[in-house]
Amino acid sequence: MSVTDNEAVEEITGRYVHITVGGVDHRVYFEENGPEDGIPLLCQHTAGCNNQEWRHLLTDDEITNEFRVIAYDLPFHGKSVPPTSQPWWTEDYTLDAKQFAETIVAIADALELEDPIYMGSSMGGNITLELADWHPERFRALIGLECGAHSPGFYIDWLDHPEVNTSEVNAYSCWGLMAPQSPEQTRRETMYLYEQGATGVFKGDLYYYSVDHDYRDRLDDVKADQCPLYIVNGEYDYLTTPDDGRETAEGVGDGAVAMEMARIGHFPMSENPELFNAYLREILDDITGKREGKLPDVIEPDDVGVELTPTAPTEQKTESD
Amino acid sequence: MTVRGHQQFDENFYLEIGDERFLVQMDGGRIDEVVPNPGLNDEWSFGVEGSREAWEQFVEETPPAFNHEIIASHYRSAVRNEDDHLMLTGNNKRIFQNLRAFQRTLDLMRPTEGGS
Numbered sequence: 001m002s003v004t005d006n007e008a009v010e011e012i013t014g015r016y017v018h019i020t021v022g023g024v025d026h027r028v029y030f031e032e033n034g035p036e037d038g039i040p041l042l043c044q045h046t047a048g049c050n051n052q053e054w055r056h057l058l059t060d061d062e063i064t065n066e067f068r069v070i071a072y073d074l075p076f077h078g079k080s081v082p083p084t085s086q087p088w089w090t091e092d093y094t095l096d097a098k099q100f101a102e103t104i105v106a107i108a109d110a111l112e113l114e115d116p117i118y119m120g121s122s123m124g125g126n127i128t129l130e131l132a133d134w135h136p137e138r139f140r141a142l143i144g145l146e147c148g149a150h151s152p153g154f155y156i157d158w159l160d161h162p163e164v165n166t167s168e169v170n171a172y173s174c175w176g177l178m179a180p181q182s183p184e185q186t187r188r189e190t191m192y193l194y195e196q197g198a199t200g201v202f203k204g205d206l207y208y209y210s211v212d213h214d215y216r217d218r219l220d221d222v223k224a225d226q227c228p229l230y231i232v233n234g235e236y237d238y239l240t241t242p243d244d245g246r247e248t249a250e251g252v253g254d255g256a257v258a259m260e261m262a263r264i265g266h267f268p269m270s271e272n273p274e275l276f277n278a279y280l281r282e283i284l285d286d287i288t289g290k291r292e293g294k295l296p297d298v299i300e301p302d303d304v305g306v307e308l309t310p311t312a313p314t315e316q317k318t319e320s321d
Numbered sequence: 322m323t324v325r326g327h328q329q330f331d332e333n334f335y336l337e338i339g340d341e342r343f344l345v346q347m348d349g350g351r352i353d354e355v356v357p358n359p360g361l362n363d364e365w366s367f368g369v370e371g372s373r374e375a376w377e378q379f380v381e382e383t384p385p386a387f388n389h390e391i392i393a394s395h396y397r398s399a400v401r402n403e404d405d406h407l408m409l410t411g412n413n414k415r416i417f418q419n420l421r422a423f424q425r426t427l428d429l430m431r432p433t434e435g436g437s
Contacts, residue, residue, distance in 0.1 A: 152400060153396060153399070153400035158413065158414065158417035161414075161417070163414060163418065164414065164417045164418055165418070168326075168420070168421055169417050169420050169421075172420045172421045172424060173392055173417075173420065175390060175392070175424060176389060176390025176391065176392045176393035176394075176424075177393070179386075179389075180383050180384060180389050181383065235386050236386045236387075236389065236393075238386070238387045238393040238396050238397055239396065241386075241387075
């Protein structure tokens, strides 16, 4: 699959679904592709972003032939506007673990998904620990991309400050989270998506990510033995490193598997979709029982037959620089 | 390459490479002068400090993980207390106000293909 090799009219469809979280109605936008009776693969975007991060998975027919891929915008993100019944503007947007997990389960329930696989990156990866703790019966498997027990230090005031161009800074604070081997085109697209976030939403999500989420002393509560948990972290993710992922999986124990993705970073599905989708197929095959043998500790581009493009720093430089 | 907004980058910053320090004086998005060993008569808003080894990794054409970008490196130093990563100092507001152009200035320290 090539990320530029798309049909004239893509098969993705977008709709809205109403969910109730904390007694409040939310209108949630979601996009999907794949057979109605396919295995649901529910995809959560990263903090401050939206479901467009998954657009290259939604058009990967090697995956959508079998799986019903669904990617949604959390409330306050993308096309999921704030709740119409609430004076939401009177307080800062702040996401906590309870509200985040409840929202994901409410979306799965509202769409009547049977044994869905959940997958999310960054804050969407961390929440797999809460989901396996609180709702192990609701999911067939959990894929925590860039997942860790604790990810401190990113609840930063400058990401929501009147004297800083926050739409730009929110994007560029993510630049180094991506691997230099990822194509510049898709790294730039990832940051473009970040520039679309509403003021304060990225920082509000990071309250969950860097403050509220702390499973360092609670890994025993994570019931991966009831719901398989894949902790899959990119080599270039400096927030939750592959070693952090291994430690978290070891702490959880039975049912938890850690795998390092080589030459990719914190936004795998959007910074290098071709490589990530190839890595993901190995994990999905493991979940569905098609794969023989254990997943490797480290998976490399060669393992999945993907050739990396020239590094972006070279491409960035021109004679006129 | 002309990038929208970069011509507004006017904050001087310094680079500390091991025992050496260089002041980079910016003027309208261009480097006006590089001053070795800046002193009391000079002015800057922020700086980047690190061992020579950390800088050598940072300027590799394809840098290794965690020394591949300044915020990445700073995080491993400031939050995770790891050695041999670059670290930001100085006025954080000025850093974030100029983040995009500042990152690009540092990226340009890397060699081009076939160049130096």
